[in-house]
Amino acid sequence: MTHVSDSRPSPTAAKVALTASAAAAAGLLLFPLATLGRGFDADAVLLHLSGAVLNFSGNQEAPLPPTGTVLALGWATLALTVASVVGALRRATWFWLTGLLACLCGVAAVLVLGQGLGAETARIAADTTLRPGLRRQLRSFYTGGGMNLGLFLPILAGLITAGAGLSGRAAWWERLNRLRGLLVPAVAIALAVLVGAVVVLIVQPAVNNSGAPLGLWRGWLAKSDLVYFVYSTLFAPVTALNPFLDSLKLATPLIFTGLSVAFAFRTGLFNIGAPGQLTVGAIMAMLVGVYGPSSLGWALLPLSVIAAGAGGALWGAIPGLLKARFGSSEVINTIMLNYIASALFIFLIGSNTFTFLGREYSLPLKAEGFEPASEELQVPARLPTLLDLFNVGQNGALALTVAPLVALIAYAAARLALRRTPRGGLIALGAALLAGVLTWRIGIPAQVIGSQLNASFLIALACVALFGVLMWRTATGYALRAVGLSPRAAEYGGISVARGTILAMTLAGMFAGLAGTHYVNGGALDEYRLKGNMPVNVGFDGIAVALMGQSTPGGVVAASLLFGTIDTGSVGVQRLANVNRDLVTVLKALIVLFIAAGGFLNRRVTDPPPPQLVKAEGGGNTPPAVAGLSPSVAAHERATPTPTVTLSSETNKDVTRGGGQ
Amino acid sequence: MEGLFAQLLTTAFLATFIRSVVPLLLTGLGGLFSERSGVVNIALDGLIIFGALAGAVATLTLEPSLGALAPWLGWLAGAVVGGLIAWIHAVVSIKYRADQVISGTAINLLSAGVPAVILTALYGSSTESPKVQNALPLWGVGELRFSPPVFFALLTVLVTWYVLYRTPYGLRLRATGEHPGAAASMGVNVRRMRYSGVILSGVLAGTAGVFLSIGNLDSYVRNISAGLGFISLAALIFGQWKPLGVLGATVLFGFLQALSITLGGTDLLPPTLVAALPYLITIIALIFTGRSAAPRALGKPLDG
Numbered sequence: 001m002t003h004v005s006d007s008r009p010s011p012t013a014a015k016v017a018l019t020a021s022a023a024a025a026a027g028l029l030l031f032p033l034a035t036l037g038r039g040f041d042a043d044a045v046l047l048h049l050s051g052a053v054l055n056f057s058g059n060q061e062a063p064l065p066p067t068g069t070v071l072a073l074g075w076a077t078l079a080l081t082v083a084s085v086v087g088a089l090r091r092a093t094w095f096w097l098t099g100l101l102a103c104l105c106g107v108a109a110v111l112v113l114g115q116g117l118g119a120e121t122a123r124i125a126a127d128t129t130l131r132p133g134l135r136r137q138l139r140s141f142y143t144g145g146g147m148n149l150g151l152f153l154p155i156l157a158g159l160i161t162a163g164a165g166l167s168g169r170a171a172w173w174e175r176l177n178r179l180r181g182l183l184v185p186a187v188a189i190a191l192a193v194l195v196g197a198v199v200v201l202i203v204q205p206a207v208n209n210s211g212a213p214l215g216l217w218r219g220w221l222a223k224s225d226l227v228y229f230v231y232s233t234l235f236a237p238v239t240a241l242n243p244f245l246d247s248l249k250l251a252t253p254l255i256f257t258g259l260s261v262a263f264a265f266r267t268g269l270f271n272i273g274a275p276g277q278l279t280v281g282a283i284m285a286m287l288v289g290v291y292g293p294s295s296l297g298w299a300l301l302p303l304s305v306i307a308a309g310a311g312g313a314l315w316g317a318i319p320g321l322l323k324a325r326f327g328s329s330e331v332i333n334t335i336m337l338n339y340i341a342s343a344l345f346i347f348l349i350g351s352n353t354f355t356f357l358g359r360e361y362s363l364p365l366k367a368e369g370f371e372p373a374s375e376e377l378q379v380p381a382r383l384p385t386l387l388d389l390f391n392v393g394q395n396g397a398l399a400l401t402v403a404p405l406v407a408l409i410a411y412a413a414a415r416l417a418l419r420r421t422p423r424g425g426l427i428a429l430g431a432a433l434l435a436g437v438l439t440w441r442i443g444i445p446a447q448v449i450g451s452q453l454n455a456s457f458l459i460a461l462a463c464v465a466l467f468g469v470l471m472w473r474t475a476t477g478y479a480l481r482a483v484g485l486s487p488r489a490a491e492y493g494g495i496s497v498a499r500g501t502i503l504a505m506t507l508a509g510m511f512a513g514l515a516g517t518h519y520v521n522g523g524a525l526d527e528y529r530l531k532g533n534m535p536v537n538v539g540f541d542g543i544a545v546a547l548m549g550q551s552t553p554g555g556v557v558a559a560s561l562l563f564g565t566i567d568t569g570s571v572g573v574q575r576l577a578n579v580n581r582d583l584v585t586v587l588k589a590l591i592v593l594f595i596a597a598g599g600f601l602n603r604r605v606t607d608p609p610p611p612q613l614v615k616a617e618g619g620g621n622t623p624p625a626v627a628g629l630s631p632s633v634a635a636h637e638r639a640t641p642t643p644t645v646t647l648s649s650e651t652n653k654d655v656t657r658g659g660g661q
Numbered sequence: 662m663e664g665l666f667a668q669l670l671t672t673a674f675l676a677t678f679i680r681s682v683v684p685l686l687l688t689g690l691g692g693l694f695s696e697r698s699g700v701v702n703i704a705l706d707g708l709i710i711f712g713a714l715a716g717a718v719a720t721l722t723l724e725p726s727l728g729a730l731a732p733w734l735g736w737l738a739g740a741v742v743g744g745l746i747a748w749i750h751a752v753v754s755i756k757y758r759a760d761q762v763i764s765g766t767a768i769n770l771l772s773a774g775v776p777a778v779i780l781t782a783l784y785g786s787s788t789e790s791p792k793v794q795n796a797l798p799l800w801g802v803g804e805l806r807f808s809p810p811v812f813f814a815l816l817t818v819l820v821t822w823y824v825l826y827r828t829p830y831g832l833r834l835r836a837t838g839e840h841p842g843a844a845a846s847m848g849v850n851v852r853r854m855r856y857s858g859v860i861l862s863g864v865l866a867g868t869a870g871v872f873l874s875i876g877n878l879d880s881y882v883r884n885i886s887a888g889l890g891f892i893s894l895a896a897l898i899f900g901q902w903k904p905l906g907v908l909g910a911t912v913l914f915g916f917l918q919a920l921s922i923t924l925g926g927t928d929l930l931p932p933t934l935v936a937a938l939p940y941l942i943t944i945i946a947l948i949f950t951g952r953s954a955a956p957r958a959l960g961k962p963l964d965g
Contacts (some may be wrong), residue, residue: 105762179809199778202934203779203781203782204782205777205807270763272766314763322944322947322948326947326948328944328947328948328950329898329947331703331762331894332891332894332898332943332947333944333947334889335891336891336895336940336941336943336944337940337942337944339888339937340937340940340941342938343933343934343937343940344934344937346933347931347933347934350933354931354934355929355930355931356929356930356931357929357930358929485830529683537773540770540773542769543766544770546762580777580778580787582773582774582775582777582778582780582781582787583774583778584772584773585770585774585777586774586775586778588770588774588793589768589770589771589773589774590771591771591772591774592763592767593749593753593764593767593768596753596754596757596759596760596763596764596767597753597759597764598755598757598758598759600757
């Protein structure tokens, strides 16, 4: 069955490899190869493949690391990339090898460069004749260096080429085919990055502190370096622990709102109301947290969290109810409720008195002071930071417990071992809990300073689990998904669409409302209180997150992490005058637009007809067919998101399912 | 209470009222063209913002050389940019068959970021443009002096009604939204009709934006649309996708907005809550229109 006559890469794969390699080869020549150092204003010393060193920095005398080896490796990369182009043109079976080598060559160049820069830094550190200020300046000058577009592109293109070339082999094809769901988000991100790069190229003047005038060529290199600098700063938080924890902190509310939008998507509803639900959730959490009886003690925290969920659920239930009962569009209603929630928010914490029919009433929810904000939460209602939660070090020493990690490993191992046992999941969960409790006191010392990541991140993860279990492991979830795929068929199957609509919007609202705990109970607004600067826009970002995560729990987490990362990185980008954080907003909007358009990919690429159909049509030129349908592919098919599902793809899926049985 | 009525019967209130109706009316009629062709246009709010921005930027750029002629070209620029952005929505939702609500939301998200980037690049401030010296002229008498888009809006109601019900184009547009398959079999180019409907909606919403930035104020400020696009979308639904219905609904919503502006200065109700009133009434209005006479093919991409 798995017989594949032609093990050469398919024409499509060859075309992909050709484009990637050609772009990388052009990039090697057109862009700077590496950055040898970077100053505080993003002024850089650039190295080009030709060996030319362009110094745009104010510091013209800084000694630079030797670049001979890097250049040689750069030329080798170029040769390998060109070889890949030739191989892809002839659809050769070997071009994955040249692609892989080009990638490795590029990585080697980056490593050699990093070594050279490291040597310079060490020399600076050992040089006692320098002033401390100058030494610090020089050190950050060298640590700002690294690869540039000229090396980044061939590394990336090499990976793509290798993947495309390997897809000619059946085993690899199937392995890659499993990742097909990532295609649309990946292409959408790439396109958004490309458009954003053009915006930076147009909008942003080149940074040149050298004083020498820029010609056309030097100006181009300086500007393209700027593009790379902006993006490498945006994605920088993944490279170090502290900014990574910051991005987790920014990702937390996105997980909540992303789950909210995704949950509604699954039921065929579009929840634009996450900002309003979040606001009401935060208000409720504040009301309980501040005004709840302090005699409740520790119970105040769970009550406050529940209040947040209930507030959001209420705000989500209203449009659900209106849709089920009166058929009015949830899209408009959720938007209107956003405005109403925002008015309510300002009303409650904006002023302590209000006039009604000419009489003055007092509603003292606002704290003293100029800023619109509520009183501080009582101490028991506050969520601890994860640092406090996981720190088992004594006497102020910092040591993070290994328990979560051990528990995770234990769970995975037990799950794998008990794959075929009924209730294996529950047993694995118990084993994980036991392992976690036993290893709680064991800690590893860590270098973390003042991370504000709070326990609402754990609540978010619990919501992720709840989403997954509810949607795919319960009858309710089955009914909800049925309503999402085809309301009429669900109705015929005895499922109440009205009930599904109300339930889905209520739960979606609850997810969004719980995001309020991050801001209020978790102190993410720098204080444990409700404040006027609550970023309700994360509710809209939830749409992007849900779309990018294909409305799956894991996808939502991954997309939230990405967005949290670039949000954190955008703070670094702001160091540059004129490049503002709104560029990140534009990038996110473009990602949504491009995902909505299916990455402008052909439908046959994103949602290919199942092999059985292709065989029946006698279509010979499609990629090597995987006979039968592997469980993973079938699982993936089930997981495709509902919002962009159209008639034709639905038919495809039905056929797939029929054929798979 | 008498004080309130005395306040409502002034020419100042009438002027506020008309100024509130105009952007709603223009945007609502724009949405009418788009939705009658079968394309949901939730992007109207973003289109207003882009139109307002383009109007202000074009006027500011042309002012030194053209003087009083500049705002007219600014109007043109706002309409064209509105049309262009709507064209993006059209391409994504017609050619690439994207979910139209999501595509529209993406345009709205764009309108939250792009103006700030452009304003920063041009004027160094991310929230507002400098003031234009030559805003659109005001025509009329006494307190009832309005810029040309106001008169244009009233004219557009009649033109829209005539085009929709008395021209072959209108017939084809309606057919495209009701039954694209049948329209196609009669030789109507469904895609082209939809493109034209969506682009027209952008032109009109862009004009509404121009009215806000250089017809009513004299600069672009952040969040200039303040949700007008969504209210006019509700007005479109409330008005049953008919030109005169849209006129009636926008008059109602405009009255509520003017009322909330006027009430904001009194001690009858808390102004922050009054600001929420139009949205609350929109929800209630939608209850009563409920399952209404939407174009049957609204939101469905054409197969084949």
